Every structure is written in C-alpha cells, then in structure tokens.
Amino acid sequence: MGAIVFDHGVAVGSLKKKPEDVKVNYDYYIKGGRAYVYCTDGNPGELYANIETCSGGHLFRLKSNSTIQNIRLMYTGIHGISMGTVENVEADGCVVGYVGGGSSVGNARLGNGIEVYGGCKGYTIRNCHVFQCYDAGITFQYDGAIVEEDILFENNLLEYSVYNIEYFMGREAGIMKDVLIQGNILRYGGYGWGYHTRPDKNRGTNYQGRGLQNQTANFIVKNNIFDHSMSFLAEFSANKEKPEWLPTFTGNTYYQEENNRIARVNDKNYGVKRYGEQGIIDAFGDTTGKLHIYK
Numbered sequence: 635m636g637a638i639v640f641d642h643g644v645a646v647g648s649l650k651k652k653p654e655d656v657k658v659n660y661d662y663y664i665k666g667g668r669a670y671v672y673c674t675d676g677n678p679g680e681l682y683a684n685i686e687t688c689s690g691g692h693l694f695r696l697k698s699n700s701t702i703q704n705i706r707l708m709y710t711g712i713h714g715i716s717m718g719t720v721e722n723v724e725a726d727g728c729v730v731g732y733v734g735g736g737s738s739v740g741n742a743r744l745g746n747g748i749e750v751y752g753g754c755k756g757y758t759i760r761n762c763h764v765f766q767c768y769d770a771g772i773t774f775q776y777d778g779a780i781v782e783e784d785i786l787f788e789n790n791l792l793e794y795s796v797y798n799i800e801y802f803m804g805r806e807a808g809i810m811k812d813v814l815i816q817g818n819i820l821r822y823g824g825y826g827w828g829y830h831t832r833p834d835k836n837r838g839t840n841y842q843g844r845g846l847q848n849q850t851a852n853f854i855v856k857n858n859i860f861d862h863s864m865s866f867l868a869e870f871s872a873n874k875e876k877p878e879w880l881p882t883f884t885g886n887t888y889y890q891e892e893n894n895r896i897a898r899v900n901d902k903n904y905g906v907k908r909y910g911e912q913g914i915i916d917a918f919g920d921t922t923g924k925l926h927i928y929k
C-alpha cells in the first residue's frame with residue numbers, strides 16, 4: 635500500500651516500515667494485512683467521509699495501437715497507466731492522481747502516473763491532469779540500447795508529483811528522438827505526499843532527466859510554464875562530451891522563489907540569487923523565456 639488518502643487529499647497517510655517509526659498523525663504501518671494509523675484526533679473512520687487506500691498494481695496496462703480517453707484513474711500502489719515497448723499509444727483528457735509508493739525494487743519504491751518503460755514509436759499524452767504521484771507524473775525511460783521516438787506531451791497540467799516529467803536513457807547506443815514537450819503547466823514538483831514519505835528527499839523537481847547518457851535528437855521543450863519546485867525547476871544531463879544531446883528549451887516561463895534554485899545541468903547548479911534572469915539563458919539556453927522571481 636502506497637498511501638491512505640482521507641477526503642480526497644485533506645490528509646494523506648505516510649507508510650512506515652516499523653511501528654516505532656510511526657510518530658505523527660496519519661503515519662501508518664502494515665501488519666498481518668491490516669493498516670494501523672496514528673491519529674490523535676480520533677477514529678479516522680468517523681472524522682472523514684471518504685478514505686481511499688493506494689493498494690494493488692497498475693490501473694491500466696496499454697499495448698500498441700491503443701488510446702485511453704477521458705477516464706479518471708485514482709488511488710493505486712504502483713502505476714496509473716503502465717506500458718512496456720509500444721507503438722502508437724495515447725492518453726487524452728485523463729485524470730491520474732494519488733499513485734504509487736506501494737511496491738519496491740531493492741530499497742526504491744515505485745509509482746508513476748503514466749509510464750513507458752521500454753522502446754516506443756508514437757507516444758502522446760495531451761490534455762491530462764496528473765498529480766500527487768509518488769515518483770513521476772508522466773515519463774518515458776529505459777536503461778538500455780533502444781529507441782524512443784515520436785513523443786508528444788502537450789497541454790497537460792502536471793502538479794505535486796516528485797518529478798512532474800521524468801525521462802532517462804541509460805546506454806550510449808540508446809536514443810530519444812523527435813520529442814516535443816509543449817504547452818504544459820508543471821507546478822509544485824516535490825510538494826506532494828510522495829516527496830514527504832520517500833526516504834530520498836534531496837530532489838523535488840518539475841522536470842527530471844539526469845544522471846545517464848541521455849542521447850537525444852530533435853528534443854524540444856517549448857512554451858511551458860515551470861511554476862515553483864521543492865528543489866530545481868529542472869534537472870537534466872547528458873554525456874558531458876556530447877553537449878548537443880541536451881534538449882532545446884525555448885519560450886518557456888519560469889517561476890521560482892529568490893532563495894531556491896533554477897536548474898541543475900550536468901551537475902552544475904544555477905541558483906536564483908546568483909544568476910537571476912541570466913540563469914534561464916545559462917542553464918537552459920532559453921533566450922526567449924522569462925523568469926519571475928518571488929521574494
């Protein structure tokens with residue numbers, strides 16, 4: 635079980651491994667198939683009209699040549715929409731929220747709103763609202779020598795996940811090409827329940843593409859809004875000997891607090907105070923973008 639959600643987000647339970655780690659309201663642990671919730675205000679069943687548990691696996695698993703449209707997908711322990719290697723798949727007008735945290739590989743817990751893990755050709759997410767995911771809101775990723783191409787993320791509202799958008803490609807022979815991320819609102823990365831319940835709290839970003847080879851071709855990020863984040867507005871990298879593999883940013887609007895950070899690119903940090911508006915040019919190369927600074 636990833637989370638327990640009370641009245642659609644008025645309060646969210648945080649899973650702990652051991653009873654002694656349960657210390658504040660709505661912390662809980664599981665024993666013998668039962669969830670034991672810490673609550674000093676009384677019986678949660680009497681305090682809240684609606685209680686949902688994020689248990690089970692994927693809500694949908696799509697295959698090639700599939701479209702999922704105008705469906706609300708909520709409250710599950712792994713992924714909302716999961717895909718392996720696919721062609722011609724689309725999510726349009728869907729709502730995906732309170733996803734993940736209920737399964738693990740090693741010490742890592744999982745949970746993405748909409749995910750391709752594998753190769754793809756033709757992968758579209760448009761007009762969707764994806765929020766409160768344990769890990770990534772929407773993502774394409776793989777640690778292997780494959781091709782991910784013809785990808786479109788357009789006109790989505792993505793908020794309160796640890797990473798609102800995430801991607802990575804692990805091997806140098808792999809490539810992500812013909813990718814267009816445009817017209818999206820990415821806001822409050824890291825401000826949701828997933829960040830606060832996960833063990834690694836050093837990241838909370840709107841846009842995450844770090845740490846691996848990340849070979850790209852024609853990878854465009856344009857006319858999006860990046861609105862506040864717990865850490866960097868965006869963090870991304872590529873092979874340091876291949877700067878041309880970094881994505882192209884243009885015409886985006888950025889909002890961040892004065893004491894926070896704009897970006898981390900190939901392990902270099904760009905803070906708001908030090909770089910100011912020049913930071914979106916130095917970090918993103920976005921000469922047509924605009925940074926709004928909050929004091």
